[in-house]
Amino acid sequence: MVTTVFTLEDLRRILREGAGEDVDLDSNILDTSFEDLGYESLALLETGVRLGREYGIELDDATLTDIETPREFIAAVNEQIGRLAQATV
Template structure:
């Protein structure tokens, strides 16, 4: 996706990028509503989130400083952070 196409990140798109960037724990079902499930319960650690953050930064053309990702605990919070950056917030 180019920067010009990136208007907002959805939970579904985030989940796809999460799988592609950080893999998937076979014991965790990512096909359901994971928006408010903590990353630790989904089997992802801070390193995995940094990988995802780097991928989203490249794909969407946004700056996501590592320290901004420190407090992000759920997919919804991550998506909100990205969408805020996309809207200039």
């Protein structure tokens, strides 16, 4: 059974792995747009690839390009994790 919950700290770590330490992700970024954080759609697609490798889940490209904030990203990931957990029950 999948019991993992994806958190803001998980997202921060994955974003840093992809973009390095140049972006300030330590403040309250939950409702800050990825654009304001300096992440364009290509960076989010890369984040999705990293997410898939680590968590074994996939957010489709349309979902990734529609997501505007870290809060929305975390919600989408946790929704997928929940679906996987239900599928394994």
